[in-house]
Amino acid sequence: MTATIGAATMRALAKVRPGPGAELIERPVPSPGPGEVLLRMEAASICGTDHHLFTWDDWAAENLKPPRVLGHELAGTVIGTGSGVTRVHEGDLVGVESHLFDWTCAQCRRGDMHLCRNLRVIGVHVDGGFAEQFVIPEANAIESNGLDAAVVALQEPMGNAVHAAFASPIEGRIVLVTGCGPIGLCAVGIAKAAGAALVIATDTEAFRVELARTMGADLALDAADPATEERIGAATGGDGVDVVLEMSGAAPALDQALRLVTRGGSISLLGIFAEPPQVDLSDLVIMKGLRIHGIYGRRIYDTWERTQSLLRSGSLDVSPIITHRLNLADWETGFDLIASRNAGKVVLVP
Ligand SMILES: [Zn+2]
Ligand SMILES: [Zn+2]
Numbered sequence: 001m002t003a004t005i006g007a008a009t010m011r012a013l014a015k016v017r018p019g020p021g022a023e024l025i026e027r028p029v030p031s032p033g034p035g036e037v038l039l040r041m042e043a044a045s046i047c048g049t050d051h052h053l054f055t056w057d058d059w060a061a062e063n064l065k066p067p068r069v070l071g072h073e074l075a076g077t078v079i080g081t082g083s084g085v086t087r088v089h090e091g092d093l094v095g096v097e098s099h100l101f102d103w104t105c106a107q108c109r110r111g112d113m114h115l116c117r118n119l120r121v122i123g124v125h126v127d128g129g130f131a132e133q134f135v136i137p138e139a140n141a142i143e144s145n146g147l148d149a150a151v152v153a154l155q156e157p158m159g160n161a162v163h164a165a166f167a168s169p170i171e172g173r174i175v176l177v178t179g180c181g182p183i184g185l186c187a188v189g190i191a192k193a194a195g196a197a198l199v200i201a202t203d204t205e206a207f208r209v210e211l212a213r214t215m216g217a218d219l220a221l222d223a224a225d226p227a228t229e230e231r232i233g234a235a236t237g238g239d240g241v242d243v244v245l246e247m248s249g250a251a252p253a254l255d256q257a258l259r260l261v262t263r264g265g266s267i268s269l270l271g272i273f274a275e276p277p278q279v280d281l282s283d284l285v286i287m288k289g290l291r292i293h294g295i296y297g298r299r300i301y302d303t304w305e306r307t308q309s310l311l312r313s314g315s316l317d318v319s320p321i322i323t324h325r326l327n328l329a330d331w332e333t334g335f336d337l338i339a340s341r342n343a344g345k346v347v348l349v350p
Pocket of ligand 1: 047048049072073157
């Protein structure tokens with residue numbers, strides 16, 4: 001147990017009232033309770049979810065009760081520990097599993113903690129890490145094993161991609177990634193590193209298509225180009241793709257994916273659809289014998305270990321995905337970049 005820091009204050013980016021916007025505020029440094037650790041923020045990346053919270057859509061209004069410090073893609077150095085903390089130590093740089101789970105429900109008991117019935121998300125339901133210091137349960141602190149702080153933070157969204165990519169076998173298969181935001185871009189790199197025979201990526205933004213090429217896509221195409229489906233057909237010998245990793249949550253992308261996937265193929269669905277999509281289940285799913293995997297979060301802790309193995313082995317370099325590093329004080333620029341969709345990952349640093 002280390003001393004708490006008394007009445008010290010810190011800067012934190014918070015949603016202070018319901019409605020659009022956020023504010024950089026001064027607030028007391030939190031102190032770690034039993035089983036908790038206090039972290040000094042080293043890197044915190046902005047997620048699409050943060051954009052939803054900022055703009056205050058229906059989901060945000062339902063889930064976030066202000067005042068709340070935002071931020072759930074985090075890396076921090078342990079600077080204080082509560083009673084009972086034994087695994088992590090002061091000075092450790094750790095990544096953060098963003099989901100809080102109860103260990104007790106049926107899902108947790110069978111090892112599906114990412115699907116806990118009482119799941120809460122850091123930076124949504126409890127205070128997050130767009131702050132100089134923040135507190136998390138020790139169980140959520142993941143040793144960084146020598147990775148760079150921005151990459152440590154990036155493991156959270158990358159874990160979503162790892163979870164989606166390995167839902168079905170991809171080695172020696174033709175993989176299509178629809179949607180090349182940061183998670184889709186990670187998926188491109190993961191599929192290449194895992195030995196996919198051919199990796200195809202689509203997005204409607206030229207900037208993202210180019211980044212997909214940088215991440216190793218063999219074929220990176222404009223999803224809205226009428227010639228795209230024909231080109232994918234030609235690249236797959238007319239058979240279609242074996243595995244789709246749907247990262248966009250865009251109905252036209254899902255449509256395209258269902259047409260392009262081969263009979264008996266599989267689809268991992270990670271992108272969240274703003275409206276329930278219309279799908280021809282009979283012709284495009286049942287008759288084709290598709291396997292569809294819904295992907296939420298990361299497997300705790302199996303996905304973290306796979307993610308770290310990919311990064312530490314050098315078989316995957318995610319640094320091209322990090323396009324901007326900004327001071328916490330310049331958070332508005334960061335949120336503007338995310339809204340513009342002309343950025344990869346934007347990382348805030350202290
Ligand atoms: Zn996120
Ligand atoms: Zn549970």
